[in-house]
Amino acid sequence: MKSYFIRTFGCQMNKHDSERIAGLLESAGYVPACGPDVADVIVFNTCCVRETADERLYGQVSSLKALKTGGRPDVLIAVGGCVGQRDGEAVLARAAHVDVVFGTHNIHELPALLDAAESGRPSVSILEAGETFASDLPQVREKPWHAWVPVTVGCDNHCAYCIVPSVRGPERSRPMEDVVAEVTTLVADGVVEVTLLGQNVNSYGRDRYGKPRFSELLRAVADTGVSRLRFATSHPKDISDETIAAMADLPAVMPYLHLPVQHGSNDILKAMRRGYTREEYLLRVGKLRDAIPDVALSTDIIVGFPGETEADFAATLDLVERVAFDHAFTFIYSAREGTPAAALADTVPREVAQERFDRLAALVRNLSYASNTREVGSFRECLIGGASRRDSAVLGARTPHNRLVHLPLPTGESAAGLAGTTRLVRITAAHPWFLSGEFADDSR
Numbered sequence: 001m002k003s004y005f006i007r008t009f010g011c012q013m014n015k016h017d018s019e020r021i022a023g024l025l026e027s028a029g030y031v032p033a034c035g036p037d038v039a040d041v042i043v044f045n046t047c048c049v050r051e052t053a054d055e056r057l058y059g060q061v062s063s064l065k066a067l068k069t070g071g072r073p074d075v076l077i078a079v080g081g082c083v084g085q086r087d088g089e090a091v092l093a094r095a096a097h098v099d100v101v102f103g104t105h106n107i108h109e110l111p112a113l114l115d116a117a118e119s120g121r122p123s124v125s126i127l128e129a130g131e132t133f134a135s136d137l138p139q140v141r142e143k144p145w146h147a148w149v150p151v152t153v154g155c156d157n158h159c160a161y162c163i164v165p166s167v168r169g170p171e172r173s174r175p176m177e178d179v180v181a182e183v184t185t186l187v188a189d190g191v192v193e194v195t196l197l198g199q200n201v202n203s204y205g206r207d208r209y210g211k212p213r214f215s216e217l218l219r220a221v222a223d224t225g226v227s228r229l230r231f232a233t234s235h236p237k238d239i240s241d242e243t244i245a246a247m248a249d250l251p252a253v254m255p256y257l258h259l260p261v262q263h264g265s266n267d268i269l270k271a272m273r274r275g276y277t278r279e280e281y282l283l284r285v286g287k288l289r290d291a292i293p294d295v296a297l298s299t300d301i302i303v304g305f306p307g308e309t310e311a312d313f314a315a316t317l318d319l320v321e322r323v324a325f326d327h328a329f330t331f332i333y334s335a336r337e338g339t340p341a342a343a344l345a346d347t348v349p350r351e352v353a354q355e356r357f358d359r360l361a362a363l364v365r366n367l368s369y370a371s372n373t374r375e376v377g378s379f380r381e382c383l384i385g386g387a388s389r390r391d392s393a394v395l396g397a398r399t400p401h402n403r404l405v406h407l408p409l410p411t412g413e414s415a416a417g418l419a420g421t422t423r424l425v426r427i428t429a430a431h432p433w434f435l436s437g438e439f440a441d442d443s444r
Ligand code: SAH
Pocket: 049, 050, 161, 162, 163, 164, 198, 199, 200, 233, 235, 260, 262, 300, 301, 302, 331, 332, 333, 334, 335, 336
């Protein structure tokens, strides 16, 4: 029996796609391998959102050349996802030992492409647009109790720095009844947490129904009885009062929102084509906190966008401090060929961008630590994820606000047995990026 190993880069949409790739390969008779060294097929599901993602991929792919020349000539290497979609045939020019290249719209073709590559010739297939949603394919969930459920694919925004619309295509929404039917099946299958996915979930339905219907979708999905409902990503220009109200009303919707701001300066937000001002962003945050006072907020921020002055950057620091984000993902801008920003001349020198990035990262760390510190002494219903990667005697769990908690594994219990269960936890200590806790006495 042939075995496969998948390495996934990039966003949650790619994680979801990888679960479908695994499902497809298993239906085609493959079995999972415990590592790339022993697999018959190695699949790279790739990201190209930043230059570093590209570099990592090509670095890892080229290191596999040794596998082929060192006694395993038959191993097949497949590159799919966003780099596959963008580079197509050109992947072979950069890494001649790759056997299969596929894109974001034709995951379903992978088993056939692998068969074709067995003859020793590389097979490349890229579709310009997709007809099927990957969700219609079989899946093997990484965690049996959690499911990613795409509600839209692609993106209709044109953020000046972003490659995603060109590798994922225009936004397409799934029919609401399909999403609800899928979640109903998942719940019956034991899934306790569902994350609805889209590049901009708030515009869900615009292409299909003529107007956004995300708040209705949230209510319909919550009606399935799923215990924990999350969603990503929310675009600040499109998050509606109705969605905020649905978040506040529905107990299943977790009190956490990822709301990427990208920048704090209006000039840069305009150059980025984000479609909102910092004032509008702050207004949305105010509305959210009025409706859900303890809501946890995270964001994405880009430093060093072309033309960014020290004053612009100071506006980012100021906004971050004002909102007091619980967490932020920070990135140094990298030009992506073919995006409008790649043509902008006034680039920020690398050292300047790095120095600003370090200042922002220090602020983010302090805010995250402060936010975690406020949790100490609280009791939270935590969803146990399983053993920590570093220490098998430690469990990782998530609070409703999406904070990571480390807990000692109680004697006599197994991490695998506890994974996917929800338990009351007392938070005992704060660290910058996680909390420590212990199982609370349920009779407290
Ligand atoms: N659809 C989501 C996120 C898409 S990509 C959204 O609209 O927010 C994830 C993050 O990568 C972005 O939020 C942005 O912060 C970052 N990013 C995207 N393109 C980038 C680039 N060219 N350079 C640096 N960071 C980038």
